[in-house]
Amino acid sequence: MSNEKATRKSTISWLAEVTKKYLVLLSLFSTLLAIPVGFYFNKAIVSNKPLISNTVLVLAFLTIFPSMIQLKTEGLLKSMKKVKEIFLSLLYVFIVSPLLAFLIAPTLGDPHIGVGYVAANVVPASSASIGYVLIAGGSIELATVLAVLTLILGIPLIPILIGMYSSSVSISVPMEPIVNSLVEVLVLPLILGQLTRYILLKTKGAPYVDKTIKPHLSLATMLSMLVLIFVLVLNQAMTIINKPMLALLIIVYQSIVIVALLLVSTLISKALKISYEDHQALAMISVTKNQSVAAAMATAALGPQSALAPALIPIIQPVLAIAYLNAESWIRKFLKS
Template sequence: MKEISWINDNTTILILIDIAIAFVLGIFYPDIFSYLGEYAIIAAFIMIYPIMINTDLRSVKESLHSKKFISLSLIFHFVISPLLLFLILTLMVNDLSISAGLLFIAIMPASGMAVVWTTLKEGTTQLAVVVLAVSTILAIMIVPFGAYFIVGNYVEIPIEIFIKSILILLILPVTLGYLTRNTIIKFKGKEKFSEAKPYIKTISIFGLLTIVFIAFGKEGQTLLSKPLLVVETVIPMILFYALGFALMTWVGIKAGFSKQDIIALNYSSLTKNRSMALAIAIVALNPLSVTAIALVGVLAQLPMIIVYGKFVDKILSKHFL
């Protein structure tokens, strides 16, 4: 259990080590990743399926008691978020493949990390859980639509491969995850399921590490030849998260939410499921788009979430005196 806890608590460190190893191997032994790329969809499924087991989709019922909160979060998620990022990318990014990868993140549902960060900052955890569940269900319809009409304007999306990836990496994991969760709880009870959750999460982390390894390894030589790629990818997304956090904090205050609800609103609205985006993109989008998605998670989303967490108390304390 100690080893499991260490892995779950130090995922960011493991990802950075993973990226460094993949980057070096990708430069000197690129053929390895051409071979591993064929198994990316398997690794992606291993990553997403456990996440869906740990996601309580039944909490959707509780959204009926928080209509204003859920509506605002989902509107930002699937409407304002893509529009805001589209505007930023139009002004700052010239490469269509990079724009495609970043916009693909914008149409993703909430991430499980939204719940984690909301809990850590003593926000209203249950609201974050509800947004996670509702946005995941809606993503089954919105992600294919958004990818075709938004991302498809930037890069060619092989429709057959994309539909296959959506089925395997979104619809199937959500369905099996829901059934697996209910089966375990039915036959073993909620207490046993709670005990198993850390192990289930660890399986997902190994899938994530494999996907990141393949993504960065395949683009090792590209990153070496395009050192400004990191800047062109990360800077627009840092601006996106900064504006997003500022906007949703203002919206939460104007809506009359409590300090705890505003914290949950920010994290549930802005913490995109970058892992799901990476998993689908590595199968359906071009390599440069995949690289952009991989860079954003480590160098933009996570740092901005941490920065917001550092200053959220000071920001909200000025209003809630």
């Protein structure tokens, strides 16, 4: 039996590594597959909008829940002393990113798509963000603090920011569905994830939680994300086919936003003498966004048609994040010089 468990564990670990290695290509494949499928089954999709919306919520929950089990809230007080880094992260997440989104969204034409784009830029860190920090050799402790703070503060601030933009473009966005979706895809996974973590820590121990089941949780997150991307693009297939330049524009705009934020954060970290480890935690948590949450909110409040941006951004976000991580040696030298 132990040999079977070891074999199963090694298989899961291998699958998780392969999926992680080719996540960008798999995301692209999921997108390209969903477009013709969405075109062929367009009538069925149009007649089942409530089912699509509920599916998005379920998949968003499944994408986020595993990362909430991995989220370490123990020992957060120690990293809470890094006031400068925390302030900068909150500035990037809740002021700079929304401001850029507010400026870009009106140029997308359809105000509903614009609201979806804003939602994609005001949500907290993605489930992959702490993983990026780990790969970069950044401070996991600080990354955890920033992830938890942006998560908690995002619950009241996200509806306010979306409401500010929607009122400026004369779009009526009901706040109740946004708040409900935040509870369903942020608060509920956080509570259940931390409860699950506590039970596992007590019954199985820390090595089991932080090492043994980590590949299982990572694989579950990535597979759920790929299915979510498929469903989101499936529902947006006709829009992408009829307006390919709009889809390309969203990807280009988000690329500019991510590159600009990474560049600005690097320059500011240099000016304020922030260490490489703390900078990587600050940059990755502040710049990479949880599009699962954005998709759930946009779909709940305005319908699936507003989820175009959250459907497309996962194609480019990991590419730019990984490209930045590959510049590790240059960033280290720049911050130390």
